[in-house]
Amino acid sequence: MSDILQRLRDAEQLFAAYEITGHELARVRALREKLENSQMTVSVIGQFKRGKSALVNRILDDKILPVGIVPVTAVVTSVQYGEKSAEVHFANGLVQPVAFDEISTFINEQENMDNHLNVTKVCIHCPAGFLREGITLVDTPGVGSLHEKNSEEAYAFVKESDAVIFTLSVDSPINQIEIEFLRNAKEYAAKFYFAVNKIDVIDEDELEAYLAYCRKFIAKLMEVPEVQMFPVSAKQGLGVEELTAAVSRDCRSQGQAILEESSALKLHDIVLSALAQISLYRKALSLPAAEFDKRFAQMKKFFAALQEQTAAIPAPERKNRVVAEAHLNDVKNRLTAKVSELFGIDYHYDIEEVEAGTEAQAEADDAQAAKAAAGMPKSDDLTQQVMALCETLNATLNTIFMHREENSYKVARRINDLNRLVRRLVKMRDEA
Ligand SMILES: Nc1nc2c(ncn2[C@@H]2O[C@H](COP(=O)(O)OP(=O)(O)O)[C@@H](O)[C@H]2O)c(=O)[nH]1
Numbered sequence: 001m002s003d004i005l006q007r008l009r010d011a012e013q014l015f016a017a018y019e020i021t022g023h024e025l026a027r028v029r030a031l032r033e034k035l036e037n038s039q040m041t042v043s044v045i046g047q048f049k050r051g052k053s054a055l056v057n058r059i060l061d062d063k064i065l066p067v068g069i070v071p072v073t074a075v076v077t078s079v080q081y082g083e084k085s086a087e088v089h090f091a092n093g094l095v096q097p098v099a100f101d102e103i104s105t106f107i108n109e110q111e112n113m114d115n116h117l118n119v120t121k122v123c124i125h126c127p128a129g130f131l132r133e134g135i136t137l138v139d140t141p142g143v144g145s146l147h148e149k150n151s152e153e154a155y156a157f158v159k160e161s162d163a164v165i166f167t168l169s170v171d172s173p174i175n176q177i178e179i180e181f182l183r184n185a186k187e188y189a190a191k192f193y194f195a196v197n198k199i200d201v202i203d204e205d206e207l208e209a210y211l212a213y214c215r216k217f218i219a220k221l222m223e224v225p226e227v228q229m230f231p232v233s234a235k236q237g238l239g240v241e242e243l244t245a246a247v248s249r250d251c252r253s254q255g256q257a258i259l260e261e262s263s264a265l266k267l268h269d270i271v272l273s274a275l276a277q278i279s280l281y282r283k284a285l286s287l288p289a290a291e292f293d294k295r296f297a298q299m300k301k302f303f304a305a306l307q308e309q310t311a312a313i314p315a316p317e318r319k320n321r322v323v324a325e326a327h328l329n330d331v332k333n334r335l336t337a338k339v340s341e342l343f344g345i346d347y348h349y350d351i352e353e354v355e356a357g358t359e360a361q362a363e364a365d366d367a368q369a370a371k372a373a374a375g376m377p378k379s380d381d382l383t384q385q386v387m388a389l390c391e392t393l394n395a396t397l398n399t400i401f402m403h404r405e406e407n408s409y410k411v412a413r414r415i416n417d418l419n420r421l422v423r424r425l426v427k428m429r430d431e432a
């Protein structure tokens with residue numbers, strides 16, 4: 001068995017033994033299954049309007065995905081090999097098969113604005129040759145547009161990618177947003193391809209200058225001596241074959257190695273998250289029971305105050321996406337500060353867990369009401385989102401509260417146990 005597979009199993013066993021690490025258990029289990037089935041996720045990422053969706057269509061040799069002059073892709077769309085079919089996954093767990101010509105209703109930012117339909121992903125099957133060997137090709141919303149939710153989705157999905165086709169385009173030199181995004185992607189994906197799109201709009205000299213300029217930045221950022229760039233035109237089909245040939249070749253010759261490396265990167269992230277949970281747990285257990293009760297009560301008061309403040313935001317403002325997102329960020333920061341004040345530890349909120357989707361405008365509301373009437377799931381409101389944030393922390397503290405009822409001998413043993421767990425997690429973190 002490979003070393004990383006063994007480490008995933010160890011982590012799975014470890015997380016299964018504690019109430020507090022249920023979320024990490026689910027993540028590590030999914031990762032292990034993916035590795036065992038040799039499923040490779042190749043995602044197309046980049047800033048909005050670089051031509052990602054157009055490139056995916058060209059790779060699949062099919063006009064499946066909506067493309068446009070304004071930000072279009074609002075939802076992660078994965079494509080696997082198979083008979084043509086499509087299904088939409090909603091946040092409430094509902095999975096609904098849809099006809100191909102209806103896909104756009106769910107993916108398109110203009111139709112599903114700020115993802116008010118609460119779609120988590122769209123899964124498509126299509127018999128394209130590129131997918132035949134077990135590749136899942138994923139089109140993602142772009143970063144950097146006015147639709148902040150799109151950026152959040154894109155950032156979140158990078159965590160699931162094994163390999164990445166980072167898409168730039170010649171009509172804009174690589175910018176700070178792209179560099180930041182790439183820097184983040186580097187922490188999770190094991191293999192990178194750089195596509196430089198829209199080469200049909202410039203001449204050869206200009207292209208050379210563009211490539212030289214980007215190459216320098218990217219090599220430095222990726223900490224490699226050299227990077228290979230793939231100049232393409234998704235519109236005219238130029239260069240796309242070279243790109244897909246390189247991806248296919250690597251999948252065949254080093255697919256397992258890519259998957260293992262990407263799994264190790266992801267395990268590192270999961271272990272960090274488990275460490276944060278466990279640190280809070282251990283810290284709280286170490287407090288005298290009365291002291292813990294007092295701080296827990298203060299925390300509950302704080303939850304209530306946050307909810308009250310949220311409820312007090314007037315209706316027109318809470319419908320405003322920018323106001324709503326700013327409020328949610330503020331809540332996250334204040335919760336982090338409160339945990340630090342009461343329990344003396346660094347407790348970070350997982351940004352991607354925040355469902356910051358509030359309706360941008362009344363129009364979107366109307367559309368949603370219409371869809372809701374048609375049996376579609378309804379989106380969360382700001383109050384529910386703040387409640388969900390508090391609830392994660394509340395659940396952890398409640399578990400601790402239950403254990404603090406045990407006698408002091410048991411608590412001491414549990415803390416000992418957690419100390420061992422933390423040491424193992426730290427070791428895992430440093431190995432990964
Ligand atoms: N000239 C040119 N335009 C392109 C090319 N690829 C995409 N586009 C255009 O760029 C815009 C954005 O494309 P889209 O695929 O929606 O970008 P995405 O936001 O990155 O998915 C659309 O207007 C496309 O027609 C290309 O290779 N050449």
Ligand SMILES: [Mg+2]
Pocket residue numbers: 052053054066067072073140141142
């Ligand atoms: Mg797109």
